[in-house]
Amino acid sequence: MLLSKGFEVEIYTSTPEGDIVGLSDRIVRDLDGFVREPDSRNVEYTTAPFCNYDRLLCALLKPRRQLRQYLKQLGYTLIPGSTLSTGGSDHFERSDPDNPYHTYIEQTYGTKVVTASIHINVGISDHEQLIRACRLVRVEAPLYLALSASSPFLDSKATGYHSTRWSVFPQTPIDVPLFESHNHFIRWTEQQIALGTMQNVRHLWSSVRPNGNNRPYNLNRLELRICDLVTNPITLLAISALLEARLTQLLANQKLDPLVLSDLSPKEMITLTQENERSVAKNSLDAELKHWKDGTPILARDWITELYEEVFQTAKEKGFSCFLSPVKKILREGNLAQQWLKDYEQGLDVRSIMQKAIQTIDHEELDLEHKLCEPLLVA
Secondary structure (H helix, E strand, O other), X not given: OOOOEEEEEEEEEEOOOOOEXXXXXXXXXXXXXXXXXXXXXXXXXXXXXXXXXXXXXXXXXXXXXXXXXXXXXXXXXXXXXXXXXXXXXOOOOEOOOOOHHHHHHHHHXXXXXXXXXXXXXXXXXXXXXXXXXHHHHHHHHHHHHHHHOOEOEEOOEEOOOOEHHHHHOOOEOOOOOOOOOHHHHHHHHHHHHHHXXXXXXXXXXXXXXXXXXXXXXXXXXXXXXXXXXXXXXXXXXXXXXXXXXXXXXXXHOHHHOHHHHOOOOHHHHHHHHHHHHHHHHHXXXXXXXXXXXXXXXXXXXXXXXXXXXXXXXXXXXXXOHHHHOXXXXXXXXXXXHHHHHHHHHOOOOHHHHHHHHHHHHHHHHHHHHHHHHHHHHHO
Protein backbone atom coordinates (compact mmCIF):
# COMPACT_ATOMS: atom_id res chain seq x y z
CA MET A 1 0.00 0.00 0.00
CA LEU A 2 1.35 3.40 -0.99
CA LEU A 3 1.12 6.45 1.20
CA SER A 4 -1.46 9.09 0.31
CA LYS A 5 -0.09 12.27 -1.25
CA GLY A 6 -1.52 15.67 -2.04
CA PHE A 7 -0.25 19.07 -3.13
CA GLU A 8 -0.87 22.70 -2.32
CA VAL A 9 0.07 24.61 -5.46
CA GLU A 10 0.73 28.36 -5.36
CA ILE A 11 1.26 30.00 -8.75
CA TYR A 12 1.50 33.53 -10.14
CA THR A 13 -0.81 34.99 -12.77
CA SER A 14 0.68 37.24 -15.43
CA THR A 15 0.41 38.76 -18.87
CA PRO A 16 1.90 36.76 -21.77
CA GLU A 17 4.74 39.31 -21.72
CA GLY A 18 5.65 38.30 -18.17
CA ASP A 19 4.17 41.11 -16.06
CA ILE A 20 2.83 39.52 -12.86
CA VAL A 21 -0.70 40.80 -12.10
CA GLY A 22 -3.21 40.37 -9.29
CA LEU A 23 -6.25 38.35 -10.33
CA SER A 24 -6.98 36.03 -7.40
CA ASP A 25 -10.14 37.84 -6.30
CA ARG A 26 -11.68 37.27 -9.74
CA ILE A 27 -10.41 33.68 -9.95
CA VAL A 28 -11.82 32.73 -6.55
CA ARG A 29 -15.13 34.38 -7.43
CA ASP A 30 -15.50 32.62 -10.77
CA LEU A 31 -13.83 29.21 -10.31
CA ASP A 32 -14.34 26.50 -7.70
CA GLY A 33 -11.37 25.00 -5.90
CA PHE A 34 -9.11 28.06 -5.76
CA VAL A 35 -8.26 30.13 -2.70
CA ARG A 36 -6.65 33.52 -2.16
CA GLU A 37 -3.21 34.20 -0.78
CA PRO A 38 -2.65 37.52 1.11
CA ASP A 39 -1.29 39.09 -2.11
CA SER A 40 -3.57 38.88 -5.14
CA ARG A 41 -0.79 38.10 -7.61
CA ASN A 42 -0.73 34.41 -6.78
CA VAL A 43 -3.50 31.91 -6.26
CA GLU A 44 -3.60 28.47 -4.69
CA TYR A 45 -5.31 25.18 -5.38
CA THR A 46 -5.11 21.91 -3.47
CA THR A 47 -5.30 18.39 -4.83
CA ALA A 48 -7.19 15.65 -3.03
CA PRO A 49 -4.91 13.01 -1.48
CA PHE A 50 -4.25 10.01 -3.72
CA CYS A 51 -2.00 6.99 -3.32
CA ASN A 52 -1.84 6.33 -7.05
CA TYR A 53 0.62 8.49 -9.01
CA ASP A 54 -1.41 8.45 -12.23
CA ARG A 55 -4.44 9.88 -10.45
CA LEU A 56 -2.24 12.40 -8.69
CA LEU A 57 -0.86 13.58 -12.04
CA CYS A 58 -4.34 14.26 -13.37
CA ALA A 59 -5.36 15.94 -10.10
CA LEU A 60 -2.44 18.32 -10.60
CA LEU A 61 -3.24 19.04 -14.23
CA LYS A 62 -7.01 19.38 -14.26
CA PRO A 63 -7.36 22.55 -12.12
CA ARG A 64 -4.40 24.18 -13.82
CA ARG A 65 -5.79 23.63 -17.30
CA GLN A 66 -9.13 24.99 -16.11
CA LEU A 67 -7.40 28.03 -14.64
CA ARG A 68 -5.33 28.54 -17.77
CA GLN A 69 -8.40 28.44 -20.02
CA TYR A 70 -10.16 30.97 -17.77
CA LEU A 71 -7.15 33.30 -17.81
CA LYS A 72 -6.75 33.00 -21.58
CA GLN A 73 -10.24 34.44 -22.07
CA LEU A 74 -9.12 37.49 -20.07
CA GLY A 75 -5.81 37.81 -21.90
CA TYR A 76 -3.65 36.46 -19.08
CA THR A 77 -1.63 33.34 -18.34
CA LEU A 78 0.44 31.51 -15.70
CA ILE A 79 4.10 32.22 -15.03
CA PRO A 80 6.53 29.80 -13.35
CA GLY A 81 9.03 30.66 -10.65
CA SER A 82 8.74 31.33 -6.93
CA THR A 83 9.45 35.05 -6.78
CA LEU A 84 8.30 38.25 -8.48
CA SER A 85 10.87 37.65 -11.21
CA THR A 86 9.96 40.52 -13.50
CA GLY A 87 9.13 43.19 -10.91
CA GLY A 88 6.73 44.37 -8.24
CA SER A 89 8.47 43.44 -4.99
CA ASP A 90 8.30 47.07 -3.83
CA HIS A 91 4.59 46.86 -2.97
CA PHE A 92 1.89 44.54 -1.63
CA GLU A 93 -1.34 43.93 -3.56
CA ARG A 94 -3.91 42.81 -1.00
CA SER A 95 -6.39 40.17 -2.10
CA ASP A 96 -8.67 40.64 0.92
CA PRO A 97 -8.25 44.07 2.55
CA ASP A 98 -10.68 43.18 5.36
CA ASN A 99 -8.78 40.08 6.56
CA PRO A 100 -6.94 40.96 9.83
CA TYR A 101 -4.50 38.03 9.49
CA HIS A 102 -3.54 39.29 6.02
CA THR A 103 -3.03 42.75 7.53
CA TYR A 104 -0.67 41.27 10.11
CA ILE A 105 1.27 39.41 7.39
CA GLU A 106 1.62 42.49 5.19
CA GLN A 107 2.70 44.75 8.05
CA THR A 108 5.10 42.19 9.57
CA TYR A 109 6.72 40.60 6.52
CA GLY A 110 5.92 42.72 3.48
CA THR A 111 6.55 41.12 0.10
CA LYS A 112 8.99 38.57 1.52
CA VAL A 113 5.94 36.27 1.72
CA VAL A 114 4.69 37.06 -1.79
CA THR A 115 6.19 33.87 -3.16
CA ALA A 116 4.89 30.80 -4.97
CA SER A 117 5.72 27.29 -3.84
CA ILE A 118 4.68 23.66 -3.69
CA HIS A 119 3.69 22.06 -0.40
CA ILE A 120 3.81 18.27 -0.51
CA ASN A 121 1.53 16.49 1.98
CA VAL A 122 2.03 12.81 2.80
CA GLY A 123 -0.48 10.94 4.92
CA ILE A 124 0.76 9.34 8.15
CA SER A 125 -1.98 8.77 10.72
CA ASP A 126 0.01 7.47 13.70
CA HIS A 127 1.06 10.55 15.68
CA GLU A 128 4.42 9.30 16.94
CA GLN A 129 5.38 7.92 13.52
CA LEU A 130 4.42 11.27 12.01
CA ILE A 131 6.61 13.22 14.44
CA ARG A 132 9.47 10.81 13.75
CA ALA A 133 8.97 11.32 10.01
CA CYS A 134 9.06 15.11 10.49
CA ARG A 135 12.40 14.76 12.26
CA LEU A 136 13.96 12.88 9.36
CA VAL A 137 12.50 15.10 6.66
CA ARG A 138 13.49 18.23 8.60
CA VAL A 139 17.20 17.35 8.46
CA GLU A 140 16.96 16.26 4.80
CA ALA A 141 14.64 19.06 3.61
CA PRO A 142 17.51 21.00 1.97
CA LEU A 143 17.83 18.17 -0.58
CA TYR A 144 14.26 18.70 -1.78
CA LEU A 145 14.87 22.43 -2.09
CA ALA A 146 17.99 21.68 -4.13
CA LEU A 147 15.91 19.66 -6.61
CA SER A 148 13.12 22.21 -6.85
CA ALA A 149 14.93 25.59 -6.83
CA SER A 150 13.25 27.95 -9.30
CA SER A 151 13.70 31.51 -8.05
CA PRO A 152 17.02 32.98 -9.18
CA PHE A 153 15.46 36.30 -10.22
CA LEU A 154 13.74 39.20 -8.50
CA ASP A 155 12.64 42.46 -10.12
CA SER A 156 14.27 41.49 -13.43
CA LYS A 157 17.67 40.86 -11.86
CA ALA A 158 19.67 37.80 -10.88
CA THR A 159 19.92 37.80 -7.09
CA GLY A 160 22.90 35.48 -6.64
CA TYR A 161 20.62 32.79 -5.19
CA HIS A 162 19.07 29.74 -6.83
CA SER A 163 16.16 29.95 -4.37
CA THR A 164 15.67 33.62 -3.63
CA ARG A 165 12.36 32.60 -2.09
CA TRP A 166 13.91 30.51 0.66
CA SER A 167 16.71 33.01 1.22
CA VAL A 168 14.20 35.72 2.20
CA PHE A 169 11.18 33.75 3.42
CA PRO A 170 10.48 34.53 7.08
CA GLN A 171 10.71 31.15 8.79
CA THR A 172 8.50 31.51 11.85
CA PRO A 173 9.04 31.08 14.76
CA ILE A 174 12.79 31.57 14.51
CA ASP A 175 13.61 28.62 16.78
CA VAL A 176 11.73 25.41 15.87
CA PRO A 177 13.17 22.32 17.58
CA LEU A 178 13.27 18.69 16.48
CA PHE A 179 10.10 17.55 18.20
CA GLU A 180 10.74 14.55 20.45
CA SER A 181 7.10 13.43 20.63
CA HIS A 182 3.55 14.46 19.81
CA ASN A 183 3.15 15.84 23.34
CA HIS A 184 6.29 17.94 22.83
CA PHE A 185 4.77 19.39 19.67
CA ILE A 186 1.50 20.19 21.48
CA ARG A 187 3.25 21.87 24.44
CA TRP A 188 5.56 23.85 22.16
CA THR A 189 2.72 25.08 19.91
CA GLU A 190 0.60 26.17 22.86
CA GLN A 191 3.61 28.01 24.29
CA GLN A 192 4.34 29.83 21.01
CA ILE A 193 0.75 31.05 20.71
CA ALA A 194 0.81 32.21 24.35
CA LEU A 195 4.07 34.08 23.68
CA GLY A 196 2.74 35.60 20.45
CA THR A 197 5.53 34.18 18.26
CA MET A 198 2.73 32.36 16.42
CA GLN A 199 -0.53 34.17 15.67
CA ASN A 200 -2.44 30.90 15.27
CA VAL A 201 -1.79 27.20 14.67
CA ARG A 202 -1.20 27.85 10.95
CA HIS A 203 1.57 30.34 11.71
CA LEU A 204 4.31 27.69 11.79
CA TRP A 205 6.36 28.46 8.70
CA SER A 206 9.24 26.00 8.73
CA SER A 207 10.59 23.63 6.10
CA VAL A 208 8.37 20.80 7.34
CA ARG A 209 5.56 20.53 9.84
CA PRO A 210 3.00 18.02 11.14
CA ASN A 211 -0.45 18.91 9.89
CA GLY A 212 -4.05 17.94 10.38
CA ASN A 213 -7.58 19.25 10.75
CA ASN A 214 -7.20 20.13 14.43
CA ARG A 215 -3.51 20.81 14.91
CA PRO A 216 -1.58 20.39 17.07
CA TYR A 217 -3.88 17.76 18.60
CA ASN A 218 -5.28 15.70 15.74
CA LEU A 219 -2.68 15.19 13.00
CA ASN A 220 -2.71 13.02 9.89
CA ARG A 221 -0.01 14.21 7.49
CA LEU A 222 3.50 15.50 7.01
CA GLU A 223 3.71 18.76 5.09
CA LEU A 224 6.97 19.55 3.29
CA ARG A 225 6.96 23.32 2.75
CA ILE A 226 10.50 24.07 1.58
CA CYS A 227 10.14 23.38 -2.16
CA ASP A 228 10.09 26.17 -4.71
CA LEU A 229 7.30 26.01 -7.28
CA VAL A 230 7.74 22.96 -9.52
CA THR A 231 5.61 23.53 -12.63
CA ASN A 232 6.54 20.35 -14.51
CA PRO A 233 4.22 17.64 -13.12
CA ILE A 234 6.62 14.79 -13.92
CA THR A 235 9.41 16.56 -12.03
CA LEU A 236 7.11 17.20 -9.08
CA LEU A 237 6.04 13.56 -8.93
CA ALA A 238 9.71 12.52 -9.01
CA ILE A 239 10.51 14.71 -6.01
CA SER A 240 7.41 13.38 -4.25
CA ALA A 241 8.43 9.80 -5.04
CA LEU A 242 11.83 10.40 -3.44
CA LEU A 243 10.06 11.72 -0.35
CA GLU A 244 7.60 8.81 -0.22
CA ALA A 245 10.32 6.20 -0.67
CA ARG A 246 12.34 7.77 2.14
CA LEU A 247 9.31 7.87 4.45
CA THR A 248 8.44 4.27 3.58
CA GLN A 249 11.97 3.30 4.57
CA LEU A 250 11.62 5.06 7.90
CA LEU A 251 8.24 3.51 8.68
CA ALA A 252 9.83 0.09 8.14
CA ASN A 253 12.99 0.93 10.08
CA GLN A 254 12.67 3.32 13.00
CA LYS A 255 16.45 3.27 13.48
CA LEU A 256 16.66 5.82 10.65
CA ASP A 257 15.30 8.36 13.14
CA PRO A 258 17.89 11.17 13.53
CA LEU A 259 17.47 11.01 17.32
CA VAL A 260 18.69 7.40 17.10
CA LEU A 261 21.17 7.45 14.24
CA SER A 262 22.98 10.78 14.55
CA ASP A 263 26.16 11.40 16.52
CA LEU A 264 25.02 15.00 16.95
CA SER A 265 22.69 16.49 19.53
CA PRO A 266 19.22 17.70 18.42
CA LYS A 267 20.36 21.32 18.76
CA GLU A 268 23.49 20.63 16.70
CA MET A 269 21.38 18.98 14.00
CA ILE A 270 19.07 22.01 13.82
CA THR A 271 22.02 24.40 13.53
CA LEU A 272 23.60 22.23 10.84
CA THR A 273 20.30 21.95 8.95
CA GLN A 274 19.76 25.71 9.01
CA GLU A 275 23.24 26.17 7.54
CA ASN A 276 22.44 23.56 4.89
CA GLU A 277 19.21 25.37 3.97
CA ARG A 278 21.10 28.63 3.51
CA SER A 279 23.74 26.91 1.38
CA VAL A 280 21.13 25.26 -0.82
CA ALA A 281 19.18 28.51 -1.22
CA LYS A 282 22.42 29.95 -2.59
CA ASN A 283 23.77 27.12 -4.77
CA SER A 284 21.09 24.37 -4.86
CA LEU A 285 22.53 21.15 -6.29
CA ASP A 286 26.10 22.50 -6.12
CA ALA A 287 25.85 23.49 -2.45
CA GLU A 288 28.39 22.17 0.03
CA LEU A 289 26.47 20.64 2.94
CA LYS A 290 27.15 18.73 6.14
CA HIS A 291 25.44 15.39 6.76
CA TRP A 292 23.14 15.22 9.77
CA LYS A 293 24.54 11.85 10.84
CA ASP A 294 27.98 13.13 11.80
CA GLY A 295 28.63 16.50 10.17
CA THR A 296 30.65 15.05 7.27
CA PRO A 297 30.91 17.49 4.31
CA ILE A 298 29.02 16.41 1.18
CA LEU A 299 27.77 18.10 -1.99
CA ALA A 300 23.98 18.33 -2.31
CA ARG A 301 23.93 16.46 -5.64
CA ASP A 302 26.12 13.67 -4.19
CA TRP A 303 23.87 13.34 -1.15
CA ILE A 304 20.77 13.16 -3.37
CA THR A 305 22.48 10.53 -5.54
CA GLU A 306 23.26 8.45 -2.46
CA LEU A 307 19.70 8.82 -1.20
CA TYR A 308 18.30 7.90 -4.61
CA GLU A 309 20.35 4.70 -4.73
CA GLU A 310 19.36 3.88 -1.17
CA VAL A 311 15.60 4.21 -1.71
CA PHE A 312 15.28 2.99 -5.31
CA GLN A 313 14.70 -0.65 -4.32
CA THR A 314 11.96 0.43 -1.91
CA ALA A 315 10.26 2.38 -4.69
CA LYS A 316 10.65 -0.57 -7.06
CA GLU A 317 9.11 -3.01 -4.59
CA LYS A 318 6.18 -0.63 -4.06
CA GLY A 319 5.72 -0.17 -7.82
CA PHE A 320 6.52 3.52 -8.27
CA SER A 321 10.20 3.53 -9.25
CA CYS A 322 9.29 4.81 -12.74
CA PHE A 323 8.04 8.03 -11.12
CA LEU A 324 11.24 8.31 -9.08
CA SER A 325 13.65 7.93 -12.00
CA PRO A 326 13.33 11.55 -13.34
CA VAL A 327 15.34 12.63 -10.29
CA LYS A 328 18.38 11.48 -12.27
CA LYS A 329 17.44 13.88 -15.08
CA ILE A 330 17.30 16.80 -12.64
CA LEU A 331 20.77 15.88 -11.36
CA ARG A 332 22.05 15.60 -14.91
CA GLU A 333 20.44 18.68 -16.51
CA GLY A 334 20.03 20.93 -13.47
CA ASN A 335 16.96 22.32 -11.75
CA LEU A 336 14.90 25.14 -13.23
CA ALA A 337 16.95 27.87 -11.54
CA GLN A 338 20.19 26.48 -12.98
CA GLN A 339 18.70 26.18 -16.45
CA TRP A 340 17.44 29.77 -16.34
CA LEU A 341 20.75 31.07 -15.02
CA LYS A 342 22.54 29.34 -17.86
CA ASP A 343 20.37 31.27 -20.31
CA TYR A 344 21.00 34.45 -18.33
CA GLU A 345 24.77 33.96 -18.43
CA GLN A 346 24.54 33.49 -22.20
CA GLY A 347 23.00 36.93 -22.55
CA LEU A 348 19.22 36.51 -22.34
CA ASP A 349 17.47 39.05 -20.11
CA VAL A 350 15.10 37.97 -17.33
CA ARG A 351 11.92 38.94 -19.17
CA SER A 352 12.90 36.92 -22.26
CA ILE A 353 13.71 33.91 -20.06
CA MET A 354 10.35 34.14 -18.30
CA GLN A 355 8.44 34.59 -21.56
CA LYS A 356 10.05 31.40 -22.81
CA ALA A 357 9.21 29.65 -19.53
CA ILE A 358 5.55 30.72 -19.81
CA GLN A 359 5.32 28.98 -23.17
CA THR A 360 7.18 25.92 -21.93
CA ILE A 361 4.82 25.14 -19.05
CA ASP A 362 1.79 25.61 -21.30
CA HIS A 363 3.21 23.12 -23.80
CA GLU A 364 4.14 20.66 -21.04
CA GLU A 365 0.61 20.73 -19.62
CA LEU A 366 -1.01 20.36 -23.02
CA ASP A 367 1.21 17.42 -23.94
CA LEU A 368 0.47 15.58 -20.70
CA GLU A 369 -3.24 16.34 -20.93
CA HIS A 370 -3.51 14.79 -24.39
CA LYS A 371 -1.40 11.75 -23.47
CA LEU A 372 -2.75 10.88 -20.05
CA CYS A 373 -5.69 12.79 -18.70
CA GLU A 374 -8.07 13.64 -21.51
CA PRO A 375 -11.04 11.57 -20.21
CA LEU A 376 -10.67 13.08 -16.73
CA LEU A 377 -10.37 16.61 -18.03
CA VAL A 378 -13.39 16.33 -20.31
CA ALA A 379 -15.59 14.83 -17.59
